[in-house]
Amino acid sequence: xxxxxxxxxxxxxxxxxxxxxxxxxxxxxxxxxxxxxxxxxxxxxxxxxxxxxxxxxxxxxxxxxxxxxxxxxxxxxxxxxxxxxxxxxxxxxxxxxxxxxxxxxxxxxxxxxxxxxxxxxxxxxxxxxxxxxxxxxxxxxxxxxxxxxxxxxxxxxxxxxxxxxxxxxxxxxxxxxxxxxxxxxxxxxxxxxxxxxxxxxxxxxxxxxxxxxxxxxxxxxxxxxxxxxxxxxxxxxxxxxxxxxxxxxxxxxxxxxxxxxxxxxxxxxxxxxxxxxxxxxxxxxxxxxxxxxxxxxxxxxxxxxxxxxxxxxxxxxxxxxxxxxxxxxxxxxxxxxxxxxxxx
Amino acid sequence: xxxxxxxxxxxxxxxxxxxxxxxxxxxxxxxxxxxxxxxxxxxxxxxxxxxxxxxxxxxxxxxxxxxxxxxxxxxxxxxxxxxxxxxxxxxxxxxxxxxxxxxxxxxxxxxxxxxxxxxxxxxxxxxxxxxxxxxxxxxxxxxxxxxxxxxxxxxxxxxxxxxxxxxxxxxxxxxxxxxxxxxxxxxxxxxxxxxxxxxxxxxxxxxxxxxxxxxxxxxxxxxxxxxxxxxxxxxxxxxxxxxxxxxxxxxxxxxxxxxxxxxxxxxxxxxxxxxxxxxxxxxxxxxxxxxxxxxxxxxxxxxxxxxxxxxxxxxxxxxxxxxxxxxxxxxxxxxxxxxxxxxx
Numbered sequence: 129x130x131x132x133x134x135x136x137x138x139x140x141x142x143x144x145x146x147x148x149x150x151x152x153x154x155x156x157x158x159x160x161x162x163x164x165x166x167x168x169x170x171x172x173x174x175x176x177x178x179x180x181x182x183x184x185x186x187x188x189x190x191x192x193x194x195x196x197x198x199x200x201x202x203x204x205x206x207x208x209x210x211x212x213x214x215x216x217x218x219x220x221x222x223x224x225x226x227x228x229x230x231x232x233x234x235x236x237x238x239x240x241x242x243x244x245x246x247x248x249x250x251x252x253x254x255x256x257x258x259x260x261x262x263x264x265x266x267x268x269x270x271x272x273x274x275x276x277x278x279x280x281x282x283x284x285x286x287x288x289x290x291x292x293x294x295x296x297x298x299x300x301x302x303x304x305x306x307x308x309x310x311x312x313x314x315x316x317x318x319x320x321x322x323x324x325x326x327x328x329x330x331x332x333x334x335x336x337x338x339x340x341x342x343x344x345x346x347x348x349x350x351x352x353x354x355x356x357x358x359x360x361x362x363x364x365x366x367x368x369x370x371x372x373x374x375x376x377x378x379x380x381x382x383x384x385x386x387x388x389x390x391x392x393x394x395x396x397x398x399x400x401x402x403x404x405x406x407x408x409x410x411x412x413x414x415x416x417x418x419x420x421x422x423x424x425x426x427x428x429x430x431x432x433x434x435x436x437x438x439x440x441x442x443x444x445x446x447x448x449x450x451x452x453x454x455x456x457x458x459x460x461x462x463x464x465x466x467x468x469x470x471x472x
Numbered sequence: 473x474x475x476x477x478x479x480x481x482x483x484x485x486x487x488x489x490x491x492x493x494x495x496x497x498x499x500x501x502x503x504x505x506x507x508x509x510x511x512x513x514x515x516x517x518x519x520x521x522x523x524x525x526x527x528x529x530x531x532x533x534x535x536x537x538x539x540x541x542x543x544x545x546x547x548x549x550x551x552x553x554x555x556x557x558x559x560x561x562x563x564x565x566x567x568x569x570x571x572x573x574x575x576x577x578x579x580x581x582x583x584x585x586x587x588x589x590x591x592x593x594x595x596x597x598x599x600x601x602x603x604x605x606x607x608x609x610x611x612x613x614x615x616x617x618x619x620x621x622x623x624x625x626x627x628x629x630x631x632x633x634x635x636x637x638x639x640x641x642x643x644x645x646x647x648x649x650x651x652x653x654x655x656x657x658x659x660x661x662x663x664x665x666x667x668x669x670x671x672x673x674x675x676x677x678x679x680x681x682x683x684x685x686x687x688x689x690x691x692x693x694x695x696x697x698x699x700x701x702x703x704x705x706x707x708x709x710x711x712x713x714x715x716x717x718x719x720x721x722x723x724x725x726x727x728x729x730x731x732x733x734x735x736x737x738x739x740x741x742x743x744x745x746x747x748x749x750x751x752x753x754x755x756x757x758x759x760x761x762x763x764x765x766x767x768x769x770x771x772x773x774x775x776x777x778x779x780x781x782x783x784x785x786x787x788x789x790x791x792x793x794x795x796x797x798x799x800x801x802x803x804x805x806x807x808x809x810x811x812x813x814x815x816x
Contacts, residue, residue, distance in 0.1 A: 148768075176759040411524065
């Protein structure tokens with residue numbers, strides 16, 4: 129339950145990097161039954177900047193999306209896109225990737241920006257280490273992430289107290305903590321325990337899907353999962369392929385976000401019921417993609433998002449019916465066969 | 473009146489270069505009350521190729537547009553895009569701009585391709601000379617265009633005879649002749665008379681909007697116009713800016729096509745009632761364009777096409793009410809003032 133509505137889980141969150149889910153309108157997202165979308169704090173902070181979005185009354189108004197929004201902390205993009213990063217106890221200094229302007233993000237700044245964006249769910253600032261990562265660095269980094277999480281939590285609490293009598297979005301903004309620990313089981317466990325001790329509204333597993341083999345990713349999630357409370361949402365960050373999402377649901381995960389459906393063209397299945405496949409032939413869509421037409425990107429994105437959102441909807445139905453396990457195994461087996469066939 | 477419906481004039485035809493009006497769906501075109509669109513024979517011939525489009529039952533089915541379509545002859549793109557052109561009495565040899573494959577288009581081939589595309593209106597093959605152009609070349613070229621027009625007309629007549637008992641689209645395809653003559657008044661007059669003598673279903677003025685000053689363009693149209701029959705549609709090819717279209721309507725033109733609304737970002741007016749302006753703020757659209765987001769191109773295209781289509785709709789109303797002349801003068805004056813202000 130968020131300020132802008134209920135999110136049924138498991139849920140896939142289309143990514144709205146720069147204040148738009150690539151190539152689609154909010155109306156199309158609603159028609160596809162997208163429940164919640166993700167906003168990238170780093171991108172929005174760099175362009176158009178927080179003042180512009182505040183001027184328009186927050187991210188919901190700015191992009192004309194009235195459903196729930198989760199904003200990330202900006203940390204992941206600082207570590208993957210920005211230049212000249214300098215990490216200290218205080219926060220991260222960096223130069224953005226657009227015009228190279230210097231900026232500084234601390235847990236407090238990340239919370240302030242996310243409060244300004246006005247999303248329904250904010251994420252604590254974390255350090256996302258790359259793969260592979262030395263054990264010692266991963267251990268120190270996970271501890272830094274815990275100290276930052278504590279500071280984020282303190283800001284959220286003081287915002288809540290200060291505005292206790294108001295009903296603005298910031299006071300109702302949920303805050304999720306992020307578990308790190310790279311590919312090390314003991315670090316994942318320690319991180320999960322430390323973050324859960326701080327008592328967040330939900331928990332994310334970060335530092336996965338950063339290039340590690342799939343088994344390591346599964347083990348990282350399995351190592352942390354037993355220490356997460358069962359009554360709070362669990363968000364596996366940056367995942368994944370359709371089979372990976374189902375495997376993660378089997379491992380207790382509830383929320384996902386992934387660039388795949390809005391970045392990659394996929395092969396179009398037969399019998400798809402999405403708007404693109406209902407109205408246009410596969411031959412036509414193939415022509416549009418070859419000719420690099422914008423309509424091709426639109427139709428592929430509609431198709432892919434429909435596929436992801438529909439998969440989550442079906443997973444919810446199978447879970448309710450007690451048949452999720454069979455569904456998952458059949459889907460994963462069939463998906464692998466099809467992938468193998470498509471390579472030929 | 474075409475096979476796929478009536479076109480009220482004056483009419484603007486959005487350009488569907490590669491089997492899609494850039495960035496928008498046929499559904500959006502219908503919502504904007506687009507009456508007829510233009511298909512580029514050259515582009516479709518090069519990719520995906522005539523066989524693919526025939527396989528899907530023609531261009532209407534291929535792109536899922538059930539309204540009227542006008543196809544050009546391909547000549548203009550051969551002269552502006554293709555490489556190594558060689559023009560003879562017989563036709564044009566060229567290498568396409570995508571993979572350099574050699575091809576040959578004659579009046580007969582142009583008619584055959586357009587019959588395969590199945591548009592409602594086909595255009596005769598012409599030579600479109602560049603600006604500036606020597607008088608002697610322009611004269612010879614206009615005569616070649618007339619001889620090619622005669623051959624196109626002969627193909628259309630034989631197709632009509634051969635299929636007289638059928639009701640397929642090709643038998644009902646209308647054919648427009650094209651007046652050339654560059655910027656020379658006497659050549660424009662001679663070309664118009666020669667083309668009209670051949671008796672087409674409509675007449676186009678080609679070789680305008682190719683870089684010549686606006687006065688020369690107006691004079692070229694004025695030189696040809698008196699020789700066009702008043703009961704057949706007149707199509708000013710490749711035009712234009714909004715004031716140019718109104719000036720052309722005042723000079724008796726009925727149909728227009730122009731790449732401006734689907735290629736250029738325009739400044740967004742206040743109080744616009746298009747879907748983009750109704751649902752999104754100008755600040756948000758500006759952000760999307762700066763961030764090079766596909767949604768930005770979609771929204772700008774919706775806005776621009778709405779503006780063009782709405783201008784034609786308003787022109788029709790003013791013509792019916794007998795107030796077109798005042799409307800045109802006021803619009804042109806206001807448009808120029810606004811342009812001047814935007815430069816500051």
